[in-house]
Amino acid sequence: xxxxxxxxxxxxxxxxxxxxxxxxxxxxxxxxxxxxxxxxxxxxxxxxxxxxxxxxxxxxxxxxxxxxxxxxxxxxxxxxxxxxxxxxxxxxxxxxxxxxxxxxxxxxxxxxxxxxxxxxxxxxxxxxxxxxxxxxxxxxxxxxxxxxxxxxxxxxxxxxxxxxxxxxxxxxxxxxxxxxxxxxxxxxxxxxxxxxxxxxxxxxxxxxxxxxxxxxxxxxxxxxxxxxxxxxxxxxxxxxxxxxxxxxxxxxxxxxxxxxxxxxxxxxxxxxxxxxxxxxxxxxxxxxxxxxxxxxxxxxxxxxxxxxxxxxxxxxxxxxxxxxxxxxxxxxxxxxxxxxxxxxxxxxxxxxxxxxxxxxxxxxxxxxxxxxxxx
Amino acid sequence: xxxxxxxxxxxxxxxxxxxxxxxxxxxxxxxxxxxxxxxxxxxxxxxxxxxxxxxxxxxxxxxxxxxxxxxxxxxxxxxxxxxxxxxxxxxxxxxxxxxxxxxxxxxxxxxxxxxxxxxxxxxxxxxxxxxxxxxxxxxxxxxxxxxxxxxxxxxxxxxxxxxxxxxxxxxxxxxxxxxxxxxxxxxxxxxxxxxxxxxxxxxxxxxxxxxxxxxxxxxxxxxxxxxxxxxxxxxxxxxxxxxxxxxxxxxxxxxxxxxxxxxxxxxxxxxxxxxxxxxxxxxxxxxxxxxxxxxxxxxxxxxxxxxxxxxxxxxxxxxxxxxxxxxxxxxxxxxxxxxxxxxxxxxxxxxxxxxxxxxxxxxxxxxxxxxxxxxxxxxxxxxxxxxxxxxxxxxxxxxxxxxxxxxxxxxxxxxxxxxxxxxxxxxxxxxxxxxxxxxxxxxxxxxxxxxxxxxxxxxxxxxxxxxxxxxxxxxxxxxxxxxxxxxxxxxxxxxxxxx
Numbered sequence: 001x002x003x004x005x006x007x008x009x010x011x012x013x014x015x016x017x018x019x020x021x022x023x024x025x026x027x028x029x030x031x032x033x034x035x036x037x038x039x040x041x042x043x044x045x046x047x048x049x050x051x052x053x054x055x056x057x058x059x060x061x062x063x064x065x066x067x068x069x070x071x072x073x074x075x076x077x078x079x080x081x082x083x084x085x086x087x088x089x090x091x092x093x094x095x096x097x098x099x100x101x102x103x104x105x106x107x108x109x110x111x112x113x114x115x116x117x118x119x120x121x122x123x124x125x126x127x128x129x130x131x132x133x134x135x136x137x138x139x140x141x142x143x144x145x146x147x148x149x150x151x152x153x154x155x156x157x158x159x160x161x162x163x164x165x166x167x168x169x170x171x172x173x174x175x176x177x178x179x180x181x182x183x184x185x186x187x188x189x190x191x192x193x194x195x196x197x198x199x200x201x202x203x204x205x206x207x208x209x210x211x212x213x214x215x216x217x218x219x220x221x222x223x224x225x226x227x228x229x230x231x232x233x234x235x236x237x238x239x240x241x242x243x244x245x246x247x248x249x250x251x252x253x254x255x256x257x258x259x260x261x262x263x264x265x266x267x268x269x270x271x272x273x274x275x276x277x278x279x280x281x282x283x284x285x286x287x288x289x290x291x292x293x294x295x296x297x298x299x300x301x302x303x304x305x306x307x308x309x310x311x312x313x314x315x316x317x318x319x320x321x322x323x324x325x326x327x328x329x330x331x332x333x334x335x336x337x338x339x340x341x342x343x344x345x346x347x348x349x350x351x352x353x354x355x356x357x358x359x360x361x362x363x364x365x366x367x368x369x370x371x372x373x374x375x
Numbered sequence: 376x377x378x379x380x381x382x383x384x385x386x387x388x389x390x391x392x393x394x395x396x397x398x399x400x401x402x403x404x405x406x407x408x409x410x411x412x413x414x415x416x417x418x419x420x421x422x423x424x425x426x427x428x429x430x431x432x433x434x435x436x437x438x439x440x441x442x443x444x445x446x447x448x449x450x451x452x453x454x455x456x457x458x459x460x461x462x463x464x465x466x467x468x469x470x471x472x473x474x475x476x477x478x479x480x481x482x483x484x485x486x487x488x489x490x491x492x493x494x495x496x497x498x499x500x501x502x503x504x505x506x507x508x509x510x511x512x513x514x515x516x517x518x519x520x521x522x523x524x525x526x527x528x529x530x531x532x533x534x535x536x537x538x539x540x541x542x543x544x545x546x547x548x549x550x551x552x553x554x555x556x557x558x559x560x561x562x563x564x565x566x567x568x569x570x571x572x573x574x575x576x577x578x579x580x581x582x583x584x585x586x587x588x589x590x591x592x593x594x595x596x597x598x599x600x601x602x603x604x605x606x607x608x609x610x611x612x613x614x615x616x617x618x619x620x621x622x623x624x625x626x627x628x629x630x631x632x633x634x635x636x637x638x639x640x641x642x643x644x645x646x647x648x649x650x651x652x653x654x655x656x657x658x659x660x661x662x663x664x665x666x667x668x669x670x671x672x673x674x675x676x677x678x679x680x681x682x683x684x685x686x687x688x689x690x691x692x693x694x695x696x697x698x699x700x701x702x703x704x705x706x707x708x709x710x711x712x713x714x715x716x717x718x719x720x721x722x723x724x725x726x727x728x729x730x731x732x733x734x735x736x737x738x739x740x741x742x743x744x745x746x747x748x749x750x751x752x753x754x755x756x757x758x759x760x761x762x763x764x765x766x767x768x769x770x771x772x773x774x775x776x777x778x779x780x781x782x783x784x785x786x787x788x789x790x791x792x793x794x795x796x797x798x799x800x801x802x803x804x805x806x807x808x809x810x811x812x813x814x815x816x817x818x819x820x821x822x823x824x825x826x827x828x829x830x831x832x833x834x835x836x837x838x839x840x841x842x843x844x845x846x847x848x849x850x851x852x853x854x855x856x857x858x859x860x861x862x863x864x865x866x867x868x869x870x871x872x873x874x
Contacts, residue, residue, distance in 0.1 A: 053606055066397070075818075075820060075824065075827075075828045076824075076827050076828045076829060076831050078831040078833065079831075079833075079834075082827050082828045082829065082832055083444055083448070083449070083828040084444075084829075085440055085441055085443070085444060085829070085832075086443075086444070086452065087443065087444045087447070087448055087449045087450070087665075087666075088449075090832075092578075112662075113449075114662075114738075114818070115576070115818050115819075115820055115824075115828075116815060116818045117814075117817060117818045119720075119724065119817075120723055120724045120817060120818055123724045123727065123728065124727075126728070127727035127728055127730070127735075129727060129734070129735060190381060213839045216837075217839070236831070236836060239833065239836050239837070240836045240837025241837075336831055349833075350833055351833060354552035
């Protein structure tokens with residue numbers, strides 16, 4: 001014991017001696033001075049400024065110093081967000097999170113995914129737990145105005161649809177008077193269904209369930225004539241049927257559900273960044289730039305001036321957003337253009353939601369994707 | 376086991392062997408036979424469906440291909456070995472304890488094992504969560520800040536480190552003064568405390584607001600802290616003056632505390648990668664723990680932490696001190712009046728609204744805190760039931776022997792009280808283990824939520840039954856193991872007859 005104490009005593013003294021002479025003056029002093037300034041700055045921004053102004057152009061700085069984009073996602077919607085076998089989030093929505101990470105850090109892994117439930121997603125935004133929410137969130141008046149959030153360009157135009165058996169003879173909602181419909185309880189889906197039927201002067205028999213899996217099973221077992229949900233979900237559910245080819249999704253849409261990225265009110269610059277990354281991804285498809293040819297196009301001199309501007313060869317669009325001039329080149333190379341993202345997750349390889357002729361086609365093909373020009 | 380030794384006297388056929396058992400248990404009367412046959416028919420029909428489904432139709436690849444995700448979820452694949460090491464450690468400790476505990480003659484290793492178990496939470500936290508360690512260069516440089524540039528500590532908001540170190544050394548120095556008899560030990564411990572104090576001298580000359588925004592030189596709060604801890608240490612030391620080997624124990628505590636003090640003092644980042652603390656084990660924040668890892672860590676932490684809190688609350692509720700009693704009653708009744716799910720919602724959704732912006736408590740830790748408080752309140756009531764079952768004569772007898780209140784409670788009342796309520800306590804533990812699945816509702820990915828998520832991949836869409844069966848099996852295995860363990864414990868403590 002005594003020896004041990006003697007030893008520690010010696011160690012302490014030795015440590016003290018070392019400590020006293022160790023801080024090599026130039027090194028320590030320079031470190032100190034550069035850091036002092038930045039630290040004080042960020043702390044004051046984070047703590048003292050009132051809530052509504054905190055994000056004022058500070059969000060991007062905060063994200064950069066954090067080293068990661070914190071992205072609120074859904075953990076259980078086929079094609080949009082789920083865990084794959086490697087334990088990573090994959091899906092249409094999560095790819096837009098990765099696109100943001102590439103735009104800011106040129107690193108698709110610089111994302112911190114926060115799985116959020118429908119109940120807590122807006123609180124997570126308000127309390128600064130996530131930087132952006134890309135989680136099947138419908139753009140509505142009250143969410144935009146009342147909840148203190150802002151919506152970016154719509155990435156997916158969803159809407160409530162109806163799936164029926166092909167041999168049932170139903171070709172539109174008007175045929176379905178008196179039919180039994182499987183529906184999820186307590187959602188706007190239930191209300192939209194009631195509205196759609198009463199607008200047509202028809203009656204129906206709702207069969208209500210708590211989980212979307214349960215509604216699908218009940219429909220598959222023949223307990224109801226129709227299954228209603230958002231069309232994006234219906235497509236996923238159809239693949240779980242015993243015989244997917246026996247079912248069809250009716251053309252009518254009972255509600256408008258534009259889904260897109262959401263962020264907290266008050267940081268326009270951050271909003272611009274998110275919006276224009278999404279717009280850029282759509283423009284890339286419009287101009288035929290894909291992940292495989294983007295490097296080639298950026299290396300040459302594109303004839304289309306908008307392509308040149310998009311890829312950072314002309315103008316200073318990247319700098320205006322606080323990003324690298326060629327950030328869109330990195331984004332497209334890493335996650336691809338809109339069409340590629342769509343095909344990967346929602347195309348025939350994924351949950352198989354037909355794109356041609358739907359709202360989610362480009363404006364040139366009769367859809368609603370009409371990105372503002374990159375000018 | 377009895378064996379028939381003589382061939383001439385055979386045991387009655389009806390009481391031995393499979394047939395005998397069947398006859399005694401399943402076909403003892405015509406009504407029993409009828410029930411047996413009916414049950415067998417039912418089992419056959421349901422079992423047939425289940426077997427046919429699981430062999431022919433079930434898509435078990437949804438479970439087998441995702442076993443990794445289901446087990447460790449989003450834990451980085453390169454770091455999964457740390458979970459393996461943790462598991463091996465736990466199993467090793469379990470086996471060692473099992474072997475040693477069943478050998479009555481080997482009593483000496485018990486303190487070692489107990490110490491090992493007490494260390495486990497720290498070791499496991501470090502292994503699973505990761506740790507940042509200061510390098511030698513960081514230590515030297517950061518200590519340099521205390522001497523040359525104490526203003527940096529204030530700028531970085533790291534002055535708490537000084538107070539933490541002073542608290543620890545103050546407590547130890549106070550205790551040492553009472554316990555160490557040898558001069559050399561006394562001098563050495565004083566030197567240790569003096570070194571820490573000396574290190575704080577430059578910092579203590581600077582002023583910083585510390586209480587009610589009062590701005591004074593740091594020396595005042597520091598000396599207050601140190602002095603108070605010295606007094607507390609002395610008091611604690613005095614109460615141990617009769618303990619055998621106390622000097623050795625204190626010496627060991629000093630040995631462990633010195634590196635802790637150094638780490639507390641020096642693990643701050645200044646922004647220079649060359650001298651900043653480095654991650655010795657990559658930090659995997661609890662935020663991304665998921666799957667079985669999350670389910671188990673949530674339940675183990677809530678069980679381990681809620682038990683002592685529950686016992687304290689139960690004692691507090693029976694206390695004669697009005698404040699302690701009032702607080703215990705208020706806490707227990709408030710928490711028991713609210714369902715677990717709303718506590719979890721409060722912790723996940725409401726709590727962040729009350730916290731200052733920029734302060735984010737880890738979501739998993741928030742869920743853990745909620746579950747601990749919830750379980751503690753229920754345990755408190757169970758333990759109180761046990762306390763009431765201990766007859767007052769026991770307390771009187773213990774007092775008559777001259778034991779003080781602390782010893783009466785800890786040696787006489789609590790052991791009997793806890794022994795009486797092992798079944799309901801275990802029931803509460805099993806229930807909180809299963810209740811961990813509620814965290815899925817607040818967006819945490821426990822084993823059930825991960826299961827629901829992985830079947831959203833195209834190739835596994837619709838494999839709901841397989842995943843739920845897997846989850847059900849997982850919960851069953853652990854719950855059954857827990858109730859078996861409880862029964863063994865009861866048998867060992869003689870609460871019920873051993874089977």
